[in-house]
Amino acid sequence: MNNQTKLITAFSESLAVEPSQVTDTLAYNSIPNWDSTAHMILVSTLESTFDILLDTDDIIDLSSVAKAKEILKKYGVSWP
């Protein structure tokens, strides 16, 4: 499974949305499913999926799919 697919799966399962909804524009204020509990699950899922530990500032900034890619890149996760 490539990193893009892993990311889509992580967002889809954490936020309970269809994988097709997981695009760069998916952001915290665009769907009601994205609440504080879902965000906690998302952070935990991303950390276990990519075997990383996000800094607090990055957790604060994790507000969209596009932002997640940008943040994960800092931890060595590459995108096609």
Place this chain on the structure above:
Amino acid sequence: MSKHKQPLSFKAYGVCLELLGIEHLELVRTWRNHPDVRLFMCQKTLIDRQNQRQWFARLQTRDDQLFFIAYFQGIPVACANLKTPDTLPVLEHPCPESGFYLAPLTLRQSMLAFLPALAFHQMAFQKLNCQSLRAKVLAANQPALRFNRTLGYRDQPSSKTQSGYQTMMLTPGAHQQASIPFRRFHQELVYE
């Protein structure tokens, strides 16, 4: 002034809690009147400045209610309170009622929204020696119910009455268990 309204502050999870002061009133009033907050309150009416000042003056003479403001990274982010239903002082009641709301548009969709609530519960159990906390949540407020369950609150069976509220209870053990995913913040975060 009540003996219980002496300066009281608590720090945990990168959050500073302090008793609500007159300097916080206008900010808290704007939070409380924001539609995102007001719609899920027991009393949904708008609060004007004069009413709030009168309420705050009364609050200073009572020990059955304590209101707190929570700061995260130096920014006020939430308001919390403890009340007793039978006018017993909060500090003498084994199971006061807890109230909590976040400032609009701050941490609402972030897992960091749990930090001020965790700090508040830690203070209640550790510093104020509460034996348990009771929360009354509108049954229609699913985000708040989910938020509270993540914090360790458990629904009280058959408490959902025709009034449309769900009563929830939090014990120190459930709070400790719920705090496990957040312990890294307890160690990492600094206070400003």
